[in-house]
Amino acid sequence: MARRLFCEISPLTYKISVAKMRLIRHGKKLRSKKRFAMTKTEPLPILLYSYKSLIRRKLGKVDMTLQENKAINLSLAAPKVNGIVIGPGETFSFWQLVGSCPKRRGYREGLTITAGTPTSGVGGGMCQFTNLLHWLTLHSPLDITEHHHHDGYDLFPDYGRQIPFGCGTSILYNYLDYQVTNNTTDSFQFIVYTNETHLCGELRVNRSQPSAYHIIEEDAHFVRQGEDYYRRNRIFQRVVDKTTGNEQRRTLLKESNAKVLYDAEFINPDSLRAK
Numbered sequence: 001m002a003r004r005l006f007c008e009i010s011p012l013t014y015k016i017s018v019a020k021m022r023l024i025r026h027g028k029k030l031r032s033k034k035r036f037a038m039t040k041t042e043p044l045p046i047l048l049y050s051y052k053s054l055i056r057r058k059l060g061k062v063d064m065t066l067q068e069n070k071a072i073n074l075s076l077a078a079p080k081v082n083g084i085v086i087g088p089g090e091t092f093s094f095w096q097l098v099g100s101c102p103k104r105r106g107y108r109e110g111l112t113i114t115a116g117t118p119t120s121g122v123g124g125g126m127c128q129f130t131n132l133l134h135w136l137t138l139h140s141p142l143d144i145t146e147h148h149h150h151d152g153y154d155l156f157p158d159y160g161r162q163i164p165f166g167c168g169t170s171i172l173y174n175y176l177d178y179q180v181t182n183n184t185t186d187s188f189q190f191i192v193y194t195n196e197t198h199l200c201g202e203l204r205v206n207r208s209q210p211s212a213y214h215i216i217e218e219d220a221h222f223v224r225q226g227e228d229y230y231r232r233n234r235i236f237q238r239v240v241d242k243t244t245g246n247e248q249r250r251t252l253l254k255e256s257n258a259k260v261l262y263d264a265e266f267i268n269p270d271s272l273r274a275k
Contacts, residue, residue, distance in 0.1 A: 025175040040083035044204040049139035069108035070125030146179035157266035164217035
């Protein structure tokens with residue numbers, strides 16, 4: 001039997017471990033030489049990419065009350081990011097802008113993922129926020145400098161999935177952050193807001209860009225290994241010259257091999273391959 005980590009012994013040791021990691025992260029921030037994006041302006045003139053994410057989604061057996069609460073959480077967090085400009089040499093940090101999400105600030109119990117298991121916690125739902133930001137960023141020349149994801153697990157069946165599996169993010173205040181650095185000479189901007197049904201996002205820029213960015217999923221399928229099922233795919237970023245249409249580069253972003261944690265009856269049999 002594998003030895004348990006200190007954080008796995010009890011709820012108390014988990015809280016101690018979280019407090020330790022937050023303290024370490026705070027110390028790193030004080031020593032950091034990064035210039036964090038803090039300026040907000042009216043929308044920049046050029047729309048580079050836009051996307052909207054359905055807020056109340058059916059996710060397996062997840063209590064829909066958590067989805068309703070997530071809608072509130074997202075509506076509280078979105079204005080803190082909306083309009084932020086990432087200037088040349090600056091770094092966007094999600095937690096730098098949003099901060100902690102306690103009850104006293106109006107946040108409610110929403111869906112969270114802990115050790116590959118769906119659970120709930122105050123402020124839950126922020127992963128959907130960074131998922132949106134990540135998807136926008138992948139369609140730009142911005143550099144993703146901190147990104148975590150729920151590696152190794154396929155938690156929920158597909159219900160109208162629009163973004164390829166493996167493009168998600170995992171965050172936890174404040175030591176699992178989502179950060180993007182602008183190493184170009186242009187200024188980029190996130191516009192984010194909620195309506196009754198969706199979390200809406202735009203990535204804008206101060207001038208037209210010479211290249212277009214496309215995200216491509218290949219070789220998506222499931223395999224069975226013993227009694228378990230695994231989801232596999234590969235995700236590429238394709239950069240194309242807008243003038244010539246020629247491919248400038250093609251980069252492998254992610255290769256997934258995630259264990260399926262829901263009933264196999266929800267797997268499309270047409271996507272199941274022999275090992």
